[in-house]
Amino acid sequence: MSILDWDGLKTHLTERLRQAAADYIEVRIEAAESSSLRFRGPKLESLEENIGLGGCVRALSSDGWGFAAFNSLDEIDRRIDHAIHLAELAGQNRNRRIQLAPVPVISDVVRPTVKSDPRKVSLADKLDRFQDYNRQILNHREDVTSSVVSYGDRKSRIIFINNEGTLIDQVKYDIGGALVAIATRGADTQMGTVPFGSSNDYDVSAGLEERIAGACDTAADLLEAPSVPGGQYTVIAAPQMAGIFAHEAFGHLSEADDLMDNPRMQKVMKLGRRFGNDFLTIYDTGDTPGSRGHMRYDDEGVAATRADLIREGVLVGRLHSRQSAATLNEAPTGNARALNYRFPPICRMRNTRIEPGDATLEDMLKGIKKGLYVITPYGGQTDDEMFTFMAGKSYYIENGALAGLVRDVNLTGNVFHTLNEIDMVGREVETDEGAGGCGKGAQSPLPVGNWAPHIRINNVTVGGQSQ
Amino acid sequence: MTATTSERILSTARKEGAEAEVFHVTSKQVPVEFEDNELNMIESSSAEGIALRMIKDGKMGFGATTRTGAEDTLVAQILSAIPFGTSAEFTFPGATDYPEIETFDPRVTALSPDALVDTGNKILEAIRTHEPDAQVNISVAKGEGHVLLHNTSGLSAAREHTVYSVFFHASYVDDGGGLLHIADYFGGTHFLDESDRVIRDARKHLALGKKKATIKSGRYPVIFTPRALSDLLRPLLACIDGDAVARKISPWRERHGEDVVDPRVSLYDDGLLPLGAGSLPWDDEGIPSQTTPLIEKGQLKNFLLDLKNSARLGLSPTGNGMRGGLSASPGISLSNLVMAPGETHLRDLFSAVSEGLVIHSLMGAWGANPYGGQVSGNVALGFKIENGESIGRVKDCMVYLNAFDAWQHQLQAISTETEQRHSHRLPYVLMEGVDVAT
Structure with missing residues (x-):
């Protein structure tokens, strides 16, 4: 990434933005190098190299936004003028004011402390590691017949400059993958997955043999498992599932850009409203080195601080951009993120967590007549009220004890009822930095982390055949 | 980057004793975004880049770049990675004739940002006059793309296309804090204004969605609208995907020519569908587009194939080698999905239901394991039908079915009416005995 004249670019843009005729204007330039590989079954399926460069301008003028993304840096000056022109055009077609919460002017260079740099590991070594994992899956047992082993890493350097004087030069890493064991019998196929991810350590992909063996056995055992009958259950969610739950059930609803100009929703989401019991605390933070949701600054140049969403059962905050913070008269939190230079920043999660409580799994199992213990997540979705x-x-779970594997478990809930149904929170937090990420609009997959303990939820509706 | 860049890369490859393919894209997009009942942002973006595949000594490498001037670095990186690369199971195709198909509409490129704003405003005002408390988001976008494909087998092709699209979303918060979401879209390669339909349907669904209906857990007849149908088709399409067939994962891998679903079902991949957003003269590997019967009268006719999987299976490619983005190697993907209409009028589909549901959209119904056929999802937008009439919205419930069983044994009727949106042309389908859990 040395062929670019970054210093010259910074000087030019600082001067250019200072003179720009806009109320607010920012430029992001992003250079990235990435590699990925994928085995499917015994074969190496793909090996990809990518060298990316691009940028974007976002301008606010006459209370309208203009945005322009581009690949050729020769276009920067023209794109700056064009974004301002589009902002003015947008402004002519709207009535509401747009304000941005004031934030400190920042001048910073951010270089992560990398434990093991994936860009310094040779291709041969990476292939060796994942080839070995792939062989392990395919040789584990007879009914595990296929595999998907994928790995990718990305290093990017992003400069952010605005006309308030902020200039941030950040280097970021994103490392992740998934090792999938596929078991088949006749037309039946089941999977077990080992996801991993990090923002500073290639070696999160080391030493996964034991987890792989577990995933192979899960896939094979699920072939024997019956489908879950539809109905209502008490559900104990293991940490990975509880993390997805927090993300889908409350994280997305807390994204304040969807709320800031929606007066009826503001009434529903009034700070101080009780959503759960005293022992339920959910927050989101960028301050988690190593997490895929880690960042010092978001894509508006705002410090990515801890944002408490639910504290002791009560709604206390949300995930803000500068605009949503100003509109709702709350403090900015550094949650404005863009997937890359092709997109403007919008309110997103970073690392979403449920604070630990004091229950053990044993406590949770006690007293459950008919329930489910859900352990590994396949994913989730929300429309801000209902979620799956x-x-x-x-x-x-039958009469307080585990009673055999089940499969095809898709749970649904309603945020306005389900959080209140959480009656126990576990002691131990586990991290989920799985591959993939979060989607919102066209911006997917954005790296995030979900960290949570076990939780127990009553009255959860589960899809399936009628009993 | 220009055509001469491609020539230079190909000649470098030849000197290295390699075969090569250069996929060069330039594109422009102008979306105007309305958020919460007002125009929020106007965007104008351009993109350019190349993707490169090289074959040497039986191995293949892939790389892409959006950085002008980095082409030689990329070529060097790929050549050094090639010894570790994937086995090359095919060679690049040579020059051939392509079907004539209109995919570029100058009326789309001529649209000014103001014209896009006007369309958004028209829909916005029509909805807000009807329902002042609705929160409306609309995205109206025009785009164009130009693709050059060159390879060392002598292929040199150019294509261009336009895309016009309108996405609409309205939400309504009721007094109890419940949320109602209505979404719709239209568009394709050509300028086509369907805003009147969007407005009519949205008004209807907003009014109906505010009425609450309940349903008890049990088995019911369910009508799936064209937009909800893709969740029910996903397991079938997963089995037809040539990659799952070649890897022996598809349960249908040895059922070519057999009856797999009800004889009233015919399903096509149509790369030549007029106005279809997925219509192109050739796919992203240079194979001519075609209309491929996937299932005809219930019988499995063809698998979807790209170059790699057609070579693995010893079959001809079907023109479904698509790139999910510049930096992704080609893989199998649908062009346009078409299901043949049935013989029952939509109104008769409804009158056949004394108690059941009509589902417009499901949430979370993408199974992790499509080959098992399980479709289990939350009814994001669905209405209770009583005696043939939609009477109100049901929510907080899950529907469950097995797609293989459903398309074989539970299919009651397919509508004569079909709807074309973007890359789909699909009918309404009535399934009986669908499990509903509340």
Whole structure:
């Protein structure tokens, strides 16, 4: 990444933005190098190299936004003028004011402390590691017949400059992958997955043999498992599932850009409203080195601080951009993120966490007549009120004890009722930095982390055949 | 980057004793974004880049760049990675004739940002006059793309296309804090104004969505609208995907020519569908587009294939080698999905239901394992039907079915009416005995 004249670019843009006829204007330039590989079954399926460069301008003028993304840096000056022109055009077509919460002017160079740099590991070594994992899956047991082993890393350097004097030069890493064991019998196929991810350590991909063996057994055992009958259950969600739950059930609803100009929703989401019991605290933070959701500054140049969403059961905050913070008269939190230079920043999660409580798994199992223990997540979705989250490995619970594997478990809930149904929170937090990421609009997958303990939820509706 | 860049890369490859393919894209996009009942942002973006595949000594490498001037670095990186690369199972195709198909509409490129804003305003005002408390988001966008494909087998092709699209979303918060979401879209390669339909349907659904209906857990007849149908088709399409067939994962891998679903079902991948957003003269590997019967009268006819999987299976490619983005190697993807209409009028589909549901959209119904056929999702937008009439919205419930069983044994009727949106042309489908859990 040395062929670019970064210093010259910074000087030019600082001067250019200072003179720009806009109320607010920012430029992001992003250079990235990435590699990925994927085995499917015994074969190496793809090996990809990517060298990216691009930038964007976002301008605010006459209370309208203009945005322009481009690849050729020769276009920067023209694109700056064009973004301002588009902002004015947008402003002519709207009535509401746009204000940005004041934030400190920042001049900073951010270089992560990298434990093991994936860009310094040779291709041969990476292939060796993942080839070995792939062989392990394919040789583990007879009914595990196929595999998907994928790995990718990305190093990017992003400069952010605005006309308030902020200039941030950040280097970021994103490392992640998933090792999937596929078991088949006749037309039946089941999977077990080992996800991993980090923002500073290639070696999160080392030493996964034991987890792989577990995933192979899960896939094979699920072939034997019955489908879960539809109905209502008490559900114990293991940390990975609880993390997805927090993300889908409350994280997205807390994204304040969807709320800032929606008066009816503001009434529903009034700070101080009780959503859960005293022992439920959910927050989101960028201050988690190593997490895929780690960042010192967001894509508006705002410090990515801890944002408490629910504290002791009560709604206390949200995930803000500068605009949503100003509109709702709350403090900015550094949650404005863009997938890359092709997109403007919008309110997103970083690392979303449920604070630990004091329950043990044993406490949670006690007293459950009919329930489910859901362990590995396949993913989830929300429309801000209702949400779903799907589980891979799950057990029936009968009369307080685990009673056999079940499969095809897709749970649904309603944020206005379900959080209140959480009656126990576990002691131990586990991290989920899985591959993939979060989607909102066209911006997917954005790296995030979900950290949570076990939680127990009553009255959860589960899809399935009628009993 | 220009055509001469491609020539230079190909000649470097030849000197290195390698075969090569250069995929060069330039594109422009102008979306105007309305958020919360007002125009929020006007965007104008351009993109340019190349993707490169090289084959040497039976191995293949792939790389992409959006950095002008980095082409030689990329070529060097790929050549050094190639010894570790994937086995090359095919060679690049040579020059051939392509079907004539209109994919570029100058009326789209001529649209000014003001014209896009006007369309958004028209929809916005029509909805807000009807329902002042609705929160409306609209994205109206025009785009154009130009692709050059050159390879060392002598292929040199150019194509261009336009895209016009309108996405609409309205939400309404009821007094109890419940949320109602209505979403719709239209568009394709050509300028086509369907805003009147969007407005009519949205008004209807907003009014109906505010009425609450309940349903008890049990088995019911359910009508899936064209927009909800893709969740039910996903398991079938996963089995038809040539990659799953070649890897012996598809349960249908040995069922070519057999009856796999109800004989009233015919399903096509149509790369030549007029106005279809996925219509192109050739796919992203230079194979001519075609209309491929996937299932005809219930019988499995063809698998979807790109170059790699057609070579693995010893079959001809079907023109479905698509790139998910510049930096992704080609893989199998649908062009346009078409299901043949049935013989029942939509109104008769409804009158056949004394108690059941009509589902417009499901949430979370993408199974992790499509080959098992399970479709389980939350009814994001669905209405209770009583005696043939939609009477109000049901929510907080899950529907569950197995797509293989459903398309074989639970299909009651397919509508004569089909709807074309973007890259889909699909009918309404009535399934009986669908499990509903509340």
